[in-house]
Amino acid sequence: MSARKKVLVVNVFFDEYRRRNGSPTRIPRAMGHVFLAGAFDSARNAVRVYSEQHSGPLLDPDLLGWPDMLVLTGLTNGFDRMLHLTAYARALHPGVVVVAGGPAIRALPARAASVFDYALTTDVEGLGDAITDAFGPEYASEEWFPRxxxxxxxxxxxxxxxxxxxxxxxxxxxxxxxxxxxxxxxxxxxxxxxxxxxxxxxxxxxxxxxxxxxxxxxxxxxxxxxxxxxxxxxxxxxxxxxxxxxxxxxxxxxxxxxxxxxxxxxxxxxxxxxxxxxxxxxxxxxxxxxxxxxxxxxxxxxxxxxxxxxxxxxxxxxxxxxxxxxxxxxxxxxxxxxxxxxxxxxxxxxxxxxxxxxxxxxxxxxxxxxxxxxxxxxxxxxxxxxxxxxxxxxxxxxxxxxxxxxxxxxxxxxxxxxxxxxxxxxxxxxxxxxxxSSPSTVFRRRPVQTFLSTTETLDPLYRPFMNLPSSFERYFKPTMITDADGEPSEDILPDLVAKASLAGREGTRPNA
Ligand code: B12
Ligand code: SF4
Missing domain, CATH: 3.80.30.20 (tm_1862 like domain)
Structure with missing residues (x-):
């Protein structure tokens, strides 16, 4: 029997109030990580899940360095958090395979393809193909059901x-x-x-x-x-x-x-x-x-x-x-x-x-x-x-x-x-x-925010919590939507162009 693989599935999350303890009582809860975990054969893989929305930012080097495969999901504005976790995982375990998907990847597929080993725009079923490709078909579950x-x-x-x-x-x-x-x-x-x-x-x-x-x-x-x-x-x-x-x-x-x-x-x-x-x-x-x-x-x-x-x-x-x-x-x-x-x-x-x-x-x-x-x-x-x-x-x-x-x-x-x-x-x-929703964080000090994007203070999560080689610096640069002149930034241009040309080929206006 082939060796058991270690898999970590994370729902990444930037809390809009910058709370650091998670929001365990907030309803509804994210479920993407639980649904995605079901794509792995439970006998051949040791699967763990983590929700930053529920439990707060994942800052545990033991867990980040543990998996052979890191699977990432989350909201569109969680894209950069996926980059952070990828940096930690790659620094701590260089052979790790990183698979990312969900709304953030569907919004920026070209940018995502340049960073993650697998940048998937599919539903959970697409994860089965990535598992098969990376580990072999026996590691994917035969019948998918949420874990x-x-x-x-x-x-x-x-x-x-x-x-x-x-x-x-x-x-x-x-x-x-x-x-x-x-x-x-x-x-x-x-x-x-x-x-x-x-x-x-x-x-x-x-x-x-x-x-x-x-x-x-x-x-x-x-x-x-x-x-x-x-x-x-x-x-x-x-x-x-x-x-x-x-x-x-x-x-x-x-x-x-x-x-x-x-x-x-x-x-x-x-x-x-x-x-x-x-x-x-x-x-x-x-x-x-x-x-x-x-x-x-x-x-x-x-x-x-x-x-x-x-x-x-x-x-x-x-x-x-x-x-x-x-x-x-x-x-x-x-x-x-x-x-x-x-x-x-x-x-x-x-x-x-x-x-x-x-x-x-x-x-x-x-x-x-x-x-x-x-x-x-x-x-x-x-x-x-x-x-x-x-x-x-x-x-x-x-x-x-x-x-x-x-x-x-x-x-x-x-x-x-x-x-x-x-x-x-x-x-x-x-x-x-x-x-x-997060009773333990009410009285904690949070970073001062301006609530205006142009001057907003950078979320402290963009500062690595551990020493990383300089090659990982780019993973902590925020993805910009606009540049200093308010024009679309270079970070999103390739995806904008790809989307516009796709829409053009289909004979429709972009996003019409
Ligand atoms: C729970 C929830 C929340 C939770 C937690 C979100 C989280 N992910 O951490 C809370 C309450 C915090 C929340 C907040 C917000 N949410 Co909300 N939320 C949801 C809700 C109801 C369920 C999400 C979920 O778990 N779905 C179940 C999973 C299984 O579905 P899924 O994530 O789509 O994943 C499927 C596919 O996308 C794909 N997939 C996903 N990831 C991956 C990864 C891989 C590798 C692969 C292969 C496939 C894959 O496969 C999955 C199964 O088919 C959805 C509605 C919905 N039904 O999805 C809205 C939804 C995600 N939220 C939405 C919005 C707009 C918001 C808010 C902006 C609302 C607001 N204005 O305040 C805020 C954002 C706050 C912030 N911090 O920025 C939008 C989309 C936002 C976006 N694209 O970023 C949705 C879709 C609702 C809607 N129809 O508008 N939300
Ligand atoms: S398209 Fe409209 S009705 Fe449908 S999920 Fe989005 S906001 Fe809700």
């Missing part, structure tokens, strides 16, 4: 996926940039995941659990209902798109099937913004009514709000926030974020064409917290707004008043657990997401 047994322990919550990608094309979304087809797994695959996570509250982390096939959606509802009624799962939550809420009957069916909460990307209550961002599915049902109906049906509705001071005056954004705060019939948003020009999206292209992205913006800055674009109002005002936004600073009294009104209105319709979850959102918003 829930390796996931960060959670007795209460289990995360599953029943589909991939999305059937909508919002202009700011990285899935639109990737253009991959919405796909559902077989219902049997969802059933196996539920069996593996029995006894827990289930979170379906699909981008769109509703999808575009009513029959198959109903099949899944029935399956969840069976597990719920027989006590095999406690309850469930899912992410759905706005069109779901046009079906009152589905709300009732979901409730009977054990649905505790739904998350949807409201993004804005402003119709013009929805149209501009091509979020038309949010116009299928009036948004306030949709939230109210969902809550009245006994399901907690959670959502995020995206503020874009590049296309809207701050006064208008402030009045939208004020409107939310004086409407206790709806939940408070789970988070507020700035619009992000995610690489390759139509929104990114628009910002680039109009030279709206600020000079010296790093890929790392595109986290929804740092202001990275020119704004309608003076930049100082926009920065002040961006600083206030995540914690709704200046609105604390209204936040508390909203919490009281909301609790009073829904105390009978929602279960105590749902009310508590809604109030956790209040705590998350009012403490810039720190206290509730």
């Amino acid at each position: 829930f047994d390796l996931a960060e322990p959670s007795r209460l919550v289990g995360y599953v996926e029943s589909s991939r990608n999305c059937n909508f094309h919002c202009s700011f979304c990285s899935l639109t940039a990737e253009g991959r087809r919405f796909q559902r797994y077989e219902t049997g695959f969802l059933e196996r995941q539920l069996v593996a996570l029995e006894g827990r509250h289930i979170v379906l982390i699909d981008n769109n659990f509703f999808g575009n096939d009513r029959r198959r959606f109903e099949e899944r509802l029935d399956l969840l209902g069976e597990f719920y009624r027989s006590g095999r799962i406690r309850s469930w939550s899912a992410l759905v798109t706005g069109d779901f809420f046009a079906h009152q009957d589905y709300l009732e069916r979901a409730k009977t099937a054990g649905c505790l909460s739904l998350f949807t990307g409201v993004e804005s209550f402003d119709a013009a913004t929805l149209r501009r961002t091509k979020k038309r599915q949010n116009e299928v049902a009036p948004q306030i009514e949709m939230i109210r109906n969902c809550l009245d049906a006994g399901i907690l509705l959670e959502y995020g709000i995206m503020a874009d001071p590049t296309t809207r005056p701050i006064a208008e954004l402030e009045s939208e926030i004020a409107y939310i705060l004086r409407t206790p019939q709806i939940t408070l948003p789970a988070y507020f974020t700035l619009a992000i020009p995610l690489l390759g999206t139509p929104y990114f292209q628009e910002c680039l064409d109009e030279r709206r992205i600020l000079p010296n913006t790093r890929l790392h800055d595109l986290d929804g917290v740092v202001l990275s674009m020119k704004t309608i109002d003076p930049l100082e005002d926009a920065v002040a707004f961006a600083r206030r936004l995540p914690s709704l600073a200046g609105h604390r009294k209204q936040v508390l008043r909203h919490a009281v009104g909301f609790t009073r209105r829904y105390a009978r319709r929602l279960a105590p657990l749902q009310i508590a979850a809604a109030l956790v959102n209040v705590a998350l918003v009012a403490t810039a997401s720190s206290a509730a």
Whole structure:
């Protein structure tokens, strides 16, 4: 029998608040590393996983030097963190094979190909081919299934996926940039995941659990209902798109099937913004009514709000926030974020064409917290707004008043657990997401940030935590989006050119 290989799968993460202890209680959790670990034959490989989102930056030389193969996944702005871990792993174990994939690699495939041994733009299945190529076919699993047994322990919550990608094309979304087809797994695959996570509250982390096939959606509802009624799962939550809420009957069916909460990307209550961002599915049902109906049906509705001071005056954004705060019939948003020009999206292209992205913006800055674009109002005002936004600073009294009104209105319709979850959102918003998701880091000192990409202090993670040969210096240079003149940087140009020429060959405009 061939020698056992050591494999480390890491979900890389730059915390947008630069917390260093991870966020073990933040919901949802990253699952890419757990799903990818399933591509390895468990008898022939010793597989370990690590999530920087859950556990904080990986700074353990023993673990970094351990694997024969390092597999990296993470969000688009985690690209540079992949470079850091690659440097550590290569310095500590020169023969290590580094495989990287996920949104960051799909956004910058050319740049990625110049660094990683395998830069994969595929789904998890592509990892099987890389394993076969690097180690031999016997090291890849015959039948892929997520390694829930390796996931960060959670007795209460289990995360599953029943589909991939999305059937909508919002202009700011990285899935639109990737253009991959919405796909559902077989219902049997969802059933196996539920069996593996029995006894827990289930979170379906699909981008769109509703999808575009009513029959198959109903099949899944029935399956969840069976597990719920027989006590095999406690309850469930899912992410759905706005069109779901046009079906009152589905709300009732979901409730009977054990649905505790739904998350949807409201993004804005402003119709013009929805149209501009091509979020038309949010116009299928009036948004306030949709939230109210969902809550009245006994399901907690959670959502995020995206503020874009590049296309809207701050006064208008402030009045939208004020409107939310004086409407206790709806939940408070789970988070507020700035619009992000995610690489390759139509929104990114628009910002680039109009030279709206600020000079010296790093890929790392595109986290929804740092202001990275020119704004309608003076930049100082926009920065002040961006600083206030995540914690709704200046609105604390209204936040508390909203919490009281909301609790009073829904105390009978929602279960105590749902009310508590809604109030956790209040705590998350009012403490810039720190206290509730990462309790041990609240009082720690964090590096001073300017919240403006051009002047933002470099994340300390860009300083190696151990001595490395000088040949690894380039791994710690931030990937730049723009140069000092606000023009696209050399770091991203090869990928921009490749994408434009590909789109040209297909007879379409880039990102159209
Ligand atoms: C959990 C989650 C989070 C977690 C943790 C994220 C993390 N990875 O560390 C938290 C809550 C922190 C988070 C935050 C944000 N998130 Co989020 N999040 C998710 C969510 C719901 C699930 C991610 C997941 O684990 N999926 C399950 C795995 C199995 O899927 P996957 O990662 O896509 O991997 C598959 C393929 O991509 C591929 N693949 C992935 N990696 C690799 C590697 C290799 C080698 C190979 C071969 C294949 C491969 O194979 C996998 C299986 O097919 C997704 C939605 C979704 N359904 O994916 C959004 C999503 C990833 N988030 C998104 C966004 C926009 C954000 C925020 C920017 C939101 C905001 N404005 O505040 C922030 C970013 C904060 C920051 N620090 O910068 C976007 C995409 C962002 C991007 N491209 O960077 C998504 C897709 C939601 C959406 N539809 O818009 N998020
Ligand atoms: S509905 Fe959500 S996942 Fe789908 S394209 Fe829009 S933002 Fe992306």
